[in-house]
Amino acid sequence: MxxxxxxxxxxxxxxxxxxxxxxxxxxxxxxxxxxAAQEKCYGVSLAGKNDCAAGPGTTCAGTSKTDHQANAWKHVPAGTCTKTESKTSPTGYGQLAAFKPKAAKAG
Incomplete structure (x- = not known):
């Protein structure tokens, strides 16, 4: 033993x-x-990877339904949000507030 x-x-x-x-x-x-200073950045999180505020039918963190969801945010280093790619944003970059997603291109 x-x-x-x-x-x-x-x-x-x-x-x-x-x-x-x-x-x-x-x-x-x-x-x-x-x-480090952080800011809420809308439209940059992947599905299920948001920090909070994912809109109707969701409760909070990790509940976004789609990638780059316009009303779901993620904390990012301050000053980087509007430089981070977002496939749904009208500008093509993250936003500091929820936004209406741009229309998908017809295939």
Whole structure:
């Protein structure tokens, strides 16, 4: 029984060390995102990836039904929204407020 514990101990230590290293690698990015100024950007999130406000029939985060949904927003670094591509926006870029999507081109 002692042999099993002794052979499992190095594997556990390796897993713990690897997990700690991965967690430390993610922390600076999360801290930077939380500390940096953010703005709500409409029309840039993918389906189910919005942060909130996805219109009628949805509740909040992760409930947008389509990519680039005009009334669904995602937090982005301040100053980048209107430079981020949006396939539904009349300007072709994200908007700082919900908008009416441009008409789809007939095929």
């Amino acid at each position: 002692t042999t099993r514990i002794q052979s499992a101990l190095p594997a556990f230590a390796l897993a713990a060390a690897l997990g700690s290293a991965l967690a430390m690698g993610a922390s600076p990015v999360q801290a930077q995102e939380k500390g």
